[in-house]
Amino acid sequence: MSTAFFPSQLAAVSLGLESTYGTAVSPTYSIPVSAWGPSDSHTPIGDAAWQGPPATTFGHEPGPLAGAHQLAAPVYADTVGFPLAGLLGDVTTTTGSPNTHAMSLLTTGDLQPPSYTLYGADGLDCLRYAGFRFTDCTLSGGDTGFAWTADGVSLDSTVVSAPTTNFTGLAPIPSWTGVVQLGGVTDLQTLSATVAITRSVVAQRNTDGSRVPWLQRAAEITVTGSVAVAMRDDTYRAAFVAGTPSSVDVTYSYGSGASAQQVKLHCSSVVFTKAARSYGSNWVELDLEWVADANAADAGSSGGKSPIKATVKNTVASGVYA
Numbered sequence: 001m002s003t004a005f006f007p008s009q010l011a012a013v014s015l016g017l018e019s020t021y022g023t024a025v026s027p028t029y030s031i032p033v034s035a036w037g038p039s040d041s042h043t044p045i046g047d048a049a050w051q052g053p054p055a056t057t058f059g060h061e062p063g064p065l066a067g068a069h070q071l072a073a074p075v076y077a078d079t080v081g082f083p084l085a086g087l088l089g090d091v092t093t094t095t096g097s098p099n100t101h102a103m104s105l106l107t108t109g110d111l112q113p114p115s116y117t118l119y120g121a122d123g124l125d126c127l128r129y130a131g132f133r134f135t136d137c138t139l140s141g142g143d144t145g146f147a148w149t150a151d152g153v154s155l156d157s158t159v160v161s162a163p164t165t166n167f168t169g170l171a172p173i174p175s176w177t178g179v180v181q182l183g184g185v186t187d188l189q190t191l192s193a194t195v196a197i198t199r200s201v202v203a204q205r206n207t208d209g210s211r212v213p214w215l216q217r218a219a220e221i222t223v224t225g226s227v228a229v230a231m232r233d234d235t236y237r238a239a240f241v242a243g244t245p246s247s248v249d250v251t252y253s254y255g256s257g258a259s260a261q262q263v264k265l266h267c268s269s270v271v272f273t274k275a276a277r278s279y280g281s282n283w284v285e286l287d288l289e290w291v292a293d294a295n296a297a298d299a300g301s302s303g304g305k306s307p308i309k310a311t312v313k314n315t316v317a318s319g320v321y322a
Contacts, residue, residue, distance in 0.1 A: 015027055015117070017319070021215060024117045028320055029078070034074065035071065035073075037070035037071075038157070040065060041068045064213075069132070077261035077313065086116065088106065088197070089218075098259070099315060099318070101313075107302045114321070129158075133201050137197050141193050146263075177254050183239075187227075189229050190228070190229050195224075225250075230283045230284070231277065247269065247270060249266050267309075270292045
């Protein structure tokens with residue numbers, strides 16, 4: 001056994017868009033991450049039938065296989081497009097300086113968002129996970145930075161040669177560039193904001209002799225969020241009590257011209273589910289929570305309704321995300 005140790009900083013995660021679910025492809029972008037937790041999910045099947053002695057099991061057989069992942073990273077205007085597109089599925093790219101990628105819920109065809117092949121190299125070896133799909137992504141901004149965390153599932157791992165990394169060298173979008181609008185009005189006393197997109201993925205398993213899923217199908221989508229503001233009046237709490245619908249925009253922009261970067265999360269129809277005053281700071285804080293409803297205004301090119309429209313501006317070409 002090797003006595004070498006490999007620092008976590010050697011870990012390199014890369015993604016490539018699959019044209020067919022589960023058919024591995026080469027990566028196109030490396031994702032700068034601050035955390036990555038991969039695992040081959042395997043639950044051995046125990047023989048628990050009674051056989052006399054007071055024991056719980058009398059043997060095990062190999063169980064179904066799959067992959068599970070947790071990712072965390074600062075928001076870079078290019079690579080953050082992967083979890084957004086990977087959950088929503090409807091991506092329209094307008095070429096320009098920069099390119100603009102509008103993302104909404106896919107409502108035509110098989111209704112499925114894209115799948116990716118995920119590579120994770122760590123100095124020891126490289127694990128390749130085909131059929132990777134995001135199950136959730138939370139984007140959060142505040143004085144600690146603008147970052148995202150995500151979970152995903154995949155098929156089981158295969159050890160392969162590590163691909164060449166392809167980090168773009170783009171800097172993270174600074175947290176101070178964030179602007180939050182509630183009901184179309186910019187709130188200048190926003191302390192923090194989060195937007196969470198959740199979409200469970202259900203493994204389709206067949207009695208075909210294979211331990212891995214035949215397909216991992218994305219289910220319905222839910223979009224929620226929270227906003228903390230330094231309270232100046234009772235407007236938001238009153239809207240919560242009255243059940244008045246509103247809109248939410250969380251926009252982070254940086255740079256100008258061809259170097260402009262932007263991540264905008266827009267929900268045209270939200271309802272506040274919580275409005276609680278907090279007295280732990282030097283000012284009265286109002287903690288708002290909301291859930292978005294699917295609506296026609298946020299729909300993409302596939303039509304129908306979507307609970308969110310995400311817009312990402314960068315230099316990424318069309319066809320990379322979905």
